[in-house]
Amino acid sequence: METIMVTGGAGFIGSALVRHIIGERHERVVNVDALTYAGQPDSLAELAGLSRYRFERGDVRDGRHMARLLAEYHPRAVMHLAAQTHVDRSITGPGVFVDTNVNGVASLLEASRQHWQTLSADERAHFRFLHVSTDEVYGALAPDAPPPDETAPMAPSSPYAASKAGGDHLVNAWHATYGLPTLLTRATNNYGPGQYPEKLIPLMILNALAGRSLPIYGDGGQSRDWLHVDDHVRALCQILDAGRPGASYNIAGGCESSNLAIVEALCDALEQQAGLSRAALRRLITHVPDRPGHDRRYSLDGRRMRDELGWRPHRAFDPGLEETVGWYLRHEQWCRRLIDPGARAGRA
Known part of the structure; x- marks a missing residue:
């Protein structure tokens, strides 16, 4: 049985990926996570004791570890999800984002390259390093602009x-230079379900349940495309299995909506x-000053x-959102x- 190493597997997307691999596939999983504030090992408590699952606490910046x-x-693939991800936190403390999302990627790439070079020819051909990035690297789109391709x-x-x-450039460089x-x-x-409650949807749910304001940056017209986490991890596995080495893949949800419309839909679901x-609930919606550089x-x-x-994608947004609200009500x-959750503006 082959092994997949997942970094950041105690996070929101990472834990969904680990559960998907264990539940739907036939590989072992080694979950490597530093357990920073957003890492929640109890999200994988159901896997404790399974022979196909191992947890290792570790920081991707530690190349020797x-x-x-x-x-x-001896994994046949590394799926790299460990990252600092919250835009607001990056504005107030950018250093840790550069350290983790750039230096951490470099450390893990180099450790993976050295591991890959020790493999047999067949194992090298089969090995993959999958790096999970974000649509935000493309920057802001005009309202009528076509979505960017790869x-x-x-x-x-x-x-x-x-x-x-920066991490994306390093990944491409390790492929072009070393053939990884x-x-x-x-x-x-x-x-x-299970998203850390500083993000827009869970934060608004918790504020609403507490009778607190529902703060939205600016006019709330910022538009995002929404993707259910289950669709995302299914896409990651499909890319791992059939993607072209050296290629990039956009994973789109096909559900563009404004932040204000999302919060109003949450009020309806609640x-x-x-x-x-x-x-x-809608009277609790409060417009607060926009954050710097908000795309x-x-x-x-x-x-x-x-x-x-x-x-x-398989998951339609409206039923997916209703299911998500139900999960947070139960948890x-x-x-x-x-x-x-008090007094934080929801972002997306």
Whole structure:
């Protein structure tokens, strides 16, 4: 049985990926996570004791530790999701974003390259390094602009997006220079059960349940494309299996919506599922000063995923959002022990 190493596997997307591999595939998983503030090992408690699952606490910036883990577990693939991801945090403290999202990528790439070079010819041909990036590296889109495809230039606006773009360049350089068989993915905004409650959807749910204001940056007209996390991890596995080494793949949800429309839809869902007044909840919506460098619109052209790999999202947004609200209603205390949701503006 082959082994896949997943970095950042205690995070929102990473834990969904680990559960998907264990539940739907036949590989072992080694989950490597530094357990920073957003890492939640209890999201994988159901896997404890399974022979196909191992957890290793580790920081991708520690190249020697990564090399030891690669030598010990001998994975046939590294799926790199460990990253600092919250734009607001990158504005107030950019250094850790550069350190993790650039230096960490370089350390893991080099450890993986050295591991790859020790493999047999057949194993080298089979090995993959899959790096998960973001649509934000392309920068803001005009309201009527077509979504960027994988050939579009990068134009990041925030320290977060710039650090992810730096990591992307390193991945491409390790492929071009050393021949490391890399795969690079960029997805639109994820949502779904278990997301850390500083993000727009869970934050607004918690604030609404507490009767607090629902703060939205600016006029709330910032537009994002939304992708259910289950569709995202299914796409990642399809790229791992059939993607072309050295290629990049956009993973689009096909569900563009404004932040304000998302919050209003959450108010509707909370009326249906929690018995709260939709009108009263909408009166809690508060427009706060916009953050610096806030991109107005993100979206992606996902034709390469469709045409090359036959992938399309399965989860429609409206039922996916309703299901997500239901999960947070059932796990409210899980969220509240992670973060005080008061007075933070929702972002996406």
